[in-house]
Amino acid sequence: MKIKNQNSVLWMTVLFCGFMISCNNGDKKSAVIHEVSMEVNAVEEKTTWPDLGNVVEVQSTGMNFILPDEIPSGWTTFRYSNESPMAHFLLVDKLPVVEGKQITYEDFEEIPPVFITAMDLINAGKTEEGFAEFANLPKWMPEIIFSGGVGIVSSWETGQTSIFLEPGSYVIECYVKTGGKFHPMSRALTVRENPSEGNPPTPTMEIQISREAGIEMIDEPKAGMQTIAVHFKDQGPHEHFMGHDVHLVKLEKDSDLEDVNSWMSWADPEGLNTPAPVKFLGGAQEMPAGNTAYITVDLEPGNYAWVAEVPNPKEKNMLKTFSIPQNKSERISGGKK
Numbered sequence: 001m002k003i004k005n006q007n008s009v010l011w012m013t014v015l016f017c018g019f020m021i022s023c024n025n026g027d028k029k030s031a032v033i034h035e036v037s038m039e040v041n042a043v044e045e046k047t048t049w050p051d052l053g054n055v056v057e058v059q060s061t062g063m064n065f066i067l068p069d070e071i072p073s074g075w076t077t078f079r080y081s082n083e084s085p086m087a088h089f090l091l092v093d094k095l096p097v098v099e100g101k102q103i104t105y106e107d108f109e110e111i112p113p114v115f116i117t118a119m120d121l122i123n124a125g126k127t128e129e130g131f132a133e134f135a136n137l138p139k140w141m142p143e144i145i146f147s148g149g150v151g152i153v154s155s156w157e158t159g160q161t162s163i164f165l166e167p168g169s170y171v172i173e174c175y176v177k178t179g180g181k182f183h184p185m186s187r188a189l190t191v192r193e194n195p196s197e198g199n200p201p202t203p204t205m206e207i208q209i210s211r212e213a214g215i216e217m218i219d220e221p222k223a224g225m226q227t228i229a230v231h232f233k234d235q236g237p238h239e240h241f242m243g244h245d246v247h248l249v250k251l252e253k254d255s256d257l258e259d260v261n262s263w264m265s266w267a268d269p270e271g272l273n274t275p276a277p278v279k280f281l282g283g284a285q286e287m288p289a290g291n292t293a294y295i296t297v298d299l300e301p302g303n304y305a306w307v308a309e310v311p312n313p314k315e316k317n318m319l320k321t322f323s324i325p326q327n328k329s330e331r332i333s334g335g336k337k
């Protein structure tokens, strides 16, 4: 993926410091100059995103989400730049109205401490006591509608996902872990009655996910900028109380699919704990059955995987690899089912 232009100052600073240190180390000088030149070329590249209507820019510079407090309803494209040193995601939760009362962000804040206490017990080997903690969750919690969002995005990457939002009170959150603790990342978001004029994007590829069949690629993966429809045929919950979603992983030579498989459950002490074992490029967060999200991503040649954030996704056919070849004559794997 391309490095965004706004990161160029930081990259230049880091590289300049590296250059100065290496100058004291005579024989490495020419190699470092070459590296500087390559990186400068990299920062000049800029991702050109297709025009997808109502775009909401979101940024993380640490354990935070930076975005407007209010956005219009309707089709919404979240363009999420992770400018922090750890992986995050952006899950959009619609808060319920219970017995005529709107559940608020302040009410939502009762939830994370329960998960933190539970996880501390699970990490200490007291699994049964940890899960017993969930009895302390507010009774309205199952009424939260997980409404989609951007899948896991590694540091210095940008993920883009389009979803339809009804008006209402929302929370956006990330529960990736660092040092075994869930990220304290959530933000209130109001989705206004007045709709934007956006339409659903036109997909260039389609995939679907279900409990029965896992992740299925309907079209052969193609190189270049793609808008990928992700159809949720049904929904969970799975053993970790959550439903399924779809994340995009970039695989490198040393990537181990078993590491990816075991990392995908928050209920595992090492699961969802940073650093992630692979590079994540976004995806489509959990949504109710029958909904579709659209991921926009530039698929450069290489090896990839779709994976759901569920316990043991491989067993559920929710860890699927595919390749984008260097040239058209090479065979594309993982095509039509």
Ligand SMILES: [Cu+2]
Residues within 6 Å of the ligand: 087, 088, 089, 174, 175, 176, 183, 185
């Ligand atoms: Cu996070």
